[in-house]
Amino acid sequence: MTFQRIVIALLVLIVAGIGAIGYFEWRMAAQVRTLKAFVEGYVFNEAVMACEQAKSSTPFKWNGGKSTSVIGLNSAKLDKYTVSASYTLVADSVYCDYDPIKRKAEIGSSFLERE
DSSP states (O other), X not given: OHHHHHHHHHHHHHHHXXXXXXXXXXXXXXXXXXXXXXXXXXXXXXXXXHHHHSOOSSXXXXXXXXXXXEEEEXXXXXXXXXXXXXXXXXXXXXXXXXXXXXXXEEEESSGGGOO
C-alpha cells in the first residue's frame, strides 16, 4: 500500500514538473517574440537605407517597389562563440541581407544565390 502511494506521489510530482516547465517555456517564448519584434522594428529603417544604397548590378528599390516584404531577423551560429545575424528584405524579387552588427547590406537576386 505504501509503495502505491509513493508511486502515485512521484507521478503527481512528475506531471506538476512537466506542467511548470511547459508554462515557463510558453512565457519565455512570448518574451522572445516581443524582443524579436522590437529589434526588427528598430533595425528596419537602417536596413532599408543600407539596402537602397548598396552597390549592385541589380538595384534594390524598397520605396516605389511593386512587391515588397520583410522576411525578418535571422541568425546562424557559425561556431561555438560566433553568431551571425541578418535582417532580410525582398523588393521585386531582389533579396537584401542587412547585417545589423556590421551595418552592411548585401544584395542577391535570388534565394539560391544567397549564402
